[in-house]
Amino acid sequence: MSTEKSQNDLRGQSEQFTISSSTEPTEVKISKVEKLRRKKYISLELWEMLTYIVIWILPILYATYSFYIESRNNKELLLDIHPYNPWWNPVGMPLYLDRTDHEWNTWKQVSSHPAFVLVLLYPVMSQIVKKYSSAFTVHFSALLSVMTTMYLIGVLPVLFLFIQIFVIFLTYRIFSAGWAVWAVAVAMGQCPDFYPLKDLRDMMFTTYEAWSFGGYLTAITYAWINTRCVSFCLDRLWNRVERENSLVSEFINLTAFCFYLPLGIMGPLITSKQFKEGLQKSSTVDWNLIKFTLLQTARFLFWYCTAELLLCAFYQQAHSYKPTLVKTMGMWSLCGMSYLLGQFFQLKYFVMYGVSSLLATLDNMDAPPPPKCIARIHLYSDMWRHFDVGLYHFMHTYIYQPIISFNNGFLVKTITSILTFGFVYVWHGRYDFVLIWSVLNCAGVLFESIGREVGRRREYAEWEAGVFGERGQRRFHAIISTPIYLMSCLSNFYFFTGKEVGDIILRRCFFDMWPYGFPSLIVVMYCGCHFSIEVKNWEIEREIRKIGAKTE
DSSP states (O other), rough: OOOOOOOOOSSSSSSSSSSGGGGSSSHHHHHHHHHHHHHHOOOOOHHHHHHHHHHHHHHHHHHHHHHHHHHHHHGGGGGSSSEOOOTTTTTTOEEEOOOHHHHHHHHHHHHHHHHHHHHHHHHHHHHHHHHHOGGHHHHHHHHHHHOOOOOOOOOHHHHHHHHHHHHHHHHHHOOOOOOOHHHHHHHHHOOOOSSHHHHHHHHHOSSSHHIIIIIIHHHHHHHHHHHHHHHHHHHHHHSSSSSOHHHHHHHHHHHHHHOOOOOOOOOOOOOOOHHHHHHHHHOOOOOOHHHHHHHHHHHHHHHHHHHHHHHHHHHHHHHHOOOHHHHHOOOOHHHHHHHHHHHHHHHHHHHHHHHHHHHHHTTTOOOOOOOOOOGOOOHHHHHHHSSSHHHHHHIIIIIHHHHHTOOHHHHHHHHHHHHHHHHHHHHSOHHHHHHHHHHHHHHHHHHHHHHHHHSSSSHHHHHHHHHHHHHHHHHHHHHHHHHHHHHHHHHHHHHHHHHHHHHHHHHHHHHSSSSTTTHHHHHHHHHHHHHHHHHHHHHHHHHHHHHHHHHH
């Protein structure tokens, strides 16, 4: 979860841009270190860990190679595979690009639109306004953000987006109650699928081209604005943010937050508290800032090229639209396709969220970091915590934490988790594959919660320690995590590909991979759990060293 910290300059991956935690009392730092150490597993013998790593990585490499051969053989049977000659291919190697991922193609189209120049220049212009006319920072942000959004998707779609803002804002002003804000926000989130908003939307986008770009961006922005309105209203009702001194000022701040240019259309989420704090901060241009910007730009440019190269070498996105081909794939090719679907999904959001967060960070916002690599995360809870950090923070702040603050019993936590994933389902769209994905994710998180609840009991903890020992406990936890890890992967395939292909992968996994395939898959995923645990251990040790260095 993204924690809210005070800043002097920028929050980023560079320590130069964050206030050092050295201002914290030594007792607090010791408590943090102890908490981190309790999360850490004991290290295994080197030969054992290397065995797990080899058994985890080699099958991935072979499955990837098998799917590469499958992609070459099926190229003529797939949709939207086109010749491609990008700027990063100076040798002119003949490439064919998989263009079936609409989200990625739309982001590239946005980034090549003239309006994106204003997005890139926004942090510079914002810093100038903050320095010379700080009283008008929010007015500048609201005006430039709305005008640029109009330039990108049109005037009528922006007015359409304002309908939701007006309705939720009026609810907040009239009722001054969190339950009313949530009820209206959930209702407004579904309104574009029903009369009259559906008819208005259909009138604005009458051709396929208009739907595929302007209609899609309007739908995405509508969903972002829904959560931003909730955050804005609840932060003020719950006194997390000081309320503005007039109705007009409050609405201007809401508009600026909803359309905030670096994050407005493609995300990720920040809270209105983070937004308001960021508006009040400014930074000066120095070598550290320039170096940070150049390094981060190079980082995201590299991963952008990697994502494009992945689409040229493997056609996993195109295969997801061809169920008949997926049905006939061999086990290794199917595993390779499934793995690459996940890797591309993570890479895509790493670049999209990363670029947006970088621009917001340069504007002094506490923007969430891009997603971590999903190939080394085996727990559902960690997947939610580290993939879409902004959405996780939103759900924890405005759904989960407020409810369990009244009663943190296990039953209440369970019901709250179900409500949270109910929001996930509704917010992502009421589709059958989203429902399956949400239910399986909820079940995975609840299984983990039950395991942690049992593990906290002193009698059980003593029994487990006595039976297994420290290294045995780690192996035992990896064993019981393996089925949940497999369920995590299968649930994500539904989200990546839809119900039809998701069902095919599920059936192939459980029924067609016997007697050797499925048991082999379980062994590989067990080794993947150990790989994930070891990476997490390394991250914990790195965090402990940072705290120790700041203490000195």
